[in-house]
Amino acid sequence: MAYEDEIEQKITGSTFEECKEKLFNLYGKNFRITNKVVDFRPGGFLYLKKKPVTIVSYVVPHQKSFNESYSEEEQLARNREAILQQAGNVTNVMVTRTLEEFKNDITSQLKQMQQMSAASQDKHESIKKIEEMLEQNEFSLSYINMIEEKIRNDFSLEQLDNFELVERRVVDWIGESITIAKETAFRPPHVFIIVGPTGVGKTTTLVKLAAQFVKAFAAEHNGQRPAICFITTDTMRVGAMEQLERWGKHMDSHVYKAEHTEDLKTLYDDNRANMDAIFIDTSGFSPNDATHIAQMKMLLEVPGMNPDIYLALMAGTKTRDLQNIMQNYEPFGYKSVIVTKCDESEQFGNVISVMYDKHKAVSYITHGQVASRDITKANVVDFLTKLENFKIDRIHIEDKFGGQA
Ligand SMILES: Nc1nc2c(ncn2[C@@H]2O[C@H](COP(=O)(O)OP(=O)(O)O)[C@@H](O)[C@H]2O)c(=O)[nH]1
Ligand SMILES: [Mg+2]
Structure with a gap:
């Protein structure tokens, strides 16, 4: 044939x-x-x-x-x-x-x-495993997708088999996704304001910030105590003033009350010349209470005051609620986030995800009820060491992120 x-x-x-x-x-x-x-x-x-x-x-x-x-x-x-x-x-x-x-x-x-x-x-086993680990740490879906995309772009199929390599890189990426707020220059009277929902720890944190300020000031001024005062705009809640007054007494500082912008303006003008720092406490609202949030924003608008505004977020809050809160407090133009009650939470993926999504920096974390002690300047290494189930190469992350504290 x-x-x-x-x-x-x-x-x-x-x-x-x-x-x-x-x-x-x-x-x-x-x-x-x-x-x-x-x-x-x-x-x-x-x-x-x-x-x-x-x-x-x-x-x-x-x-x-x-x-x-x-x-x-x-x-x-x-x-x-x-x-x-x-x-x-x-x-x-x-x-x-x-x-x-x-x-x-x-x-x-x-x-x-x-x-x-x-x-x-289907997904590669390493990607699946990382996804599960991120979920356990309560990272948001969009954050997990972002990481997966990075893994796909960065690793060859062969490299994907090396789980430890992937894991290590993911830890680095998480670290890189956290922005630590830069410290603002001291400008007396330095005004600190904390906004945020009810019960997240605003008043306690404000007192902690004040205590820290006093310590740092004294260290830089030969033990001299700074002149500080507190102003509360939380005039509605029963006991709010008393709570702050207790601390004020403890710190030998005046506590004033401001109900309207004019009150705040007068208090600011009266104190600006002789105060090193002024700490303003605010009342908390439901994040969906747009009317009250807008009213409070107006109240805080004192010409020339130029405050450092912090948004307090509780570590254990659900991702979606965090997104909602950040969105609704956006009009305050807050400089950075303070993550409160970190001692009551084990996962921080939610906070990291939302801050990343909204391009926000973190300045402090609080971790207890002791005003003189339980606040720390936020740093990347702390967030990374709190990741659950991830193997953390402490020396490596200290080298890479230690300077960003
Ligand atoms: N475990 C823990 N509790 C805190 C922390 N900060 C505040 N709290 C507590 O949370 C509750 C509400 O705090 P408060 O400052 O009044 O919250 P505000 O309503 O936002 O002003 C109080 O019982 C505080 O002692 C923290 O970092 N860790
Ligand atoms: Mg309060």
Whole structure:
């Protein structure tokens, strides 16, 4: 037969024997093998593992090439014909069986291809694991997607198998996503304002900031005490004034009350010349109480006051609530975030995610009820060491982020 005129075709199998068997099933003895190569092609989960594949080149005296697109029925009919022609001594039962096997072969190959295509849409084990770990740390969905995207862009498929490498890089990225607020220059009277929802710890934190200010001032001025005072605009809540007065007494400082902008303006003007710092406490509202938030914003607008405004966020707040709060307090133009009650929370992914999404910096974290002690300047290393389940290379992150405290 004129094989030479035929187009060379290829068939693959896991072994040469398998290829030959496939060819026999297709064409009986009516084929000629022209070449054989063993190739390593990607296979397995996500095509990551390589397995050997035997590729056999062959020719058959057919008019149509095997590679041309026949319908499955056409293909079967064509091969039934070929087999019947070639195997005159084979019984019909055997032919049917061979065809049945061929059909099964096609079906199983089809299935395999479908599985492979499904697997390619699947995630690599390392990505899955990182995703789970980020979820455990309560990072937001959009933050997790951002990290996954970075992993995909940064790692080759082979590198993905090295989980520790991926994990280490992810820790770095989390660190890079945290912005620590720059300290503002001291400008007496330095005005500090904390805004935020009810009960997050605004008053306590304000007192902590004052205590810290006193300490730092004294350290820089040969032990001299600064002149400070408190002003509360929280005139509605029962006990709010008393709470602050207790602290004021403790710190030997005046506590004033301001109900309207004019009150605040007068108090500011009266004190600006002789105060090193003024600490303004505000009342908390529900983050959805836009009217009161707007009123308070107006109250705080005293010309020339130029305050440092902080938004207090409680560490244990749900991501969506945090997003909502940050959004609604946006009009205050707060400089940075103070994360409160960190001692009551184990995961910080929520806060990190939301601050990242909203491009906000963090200045302090608070971690207890003791005013003279439980506040720390925020630093990246602390946030990273609090990540649950992530292996943390302390020396590496100290080297990389230690200077940003
Ligand atoms: N565990 C813990 N409790 C805190 C912290 N800061 C404030 N608190 C407590 O939270 C409650 C509300 O605090 P407060 O300052 O009155 O909140 P405000 O309504 O936002 O002014 C009080 O019982 C505080 O003692 C903190 O960092 N850790
Ligand atoms: Mg308060």
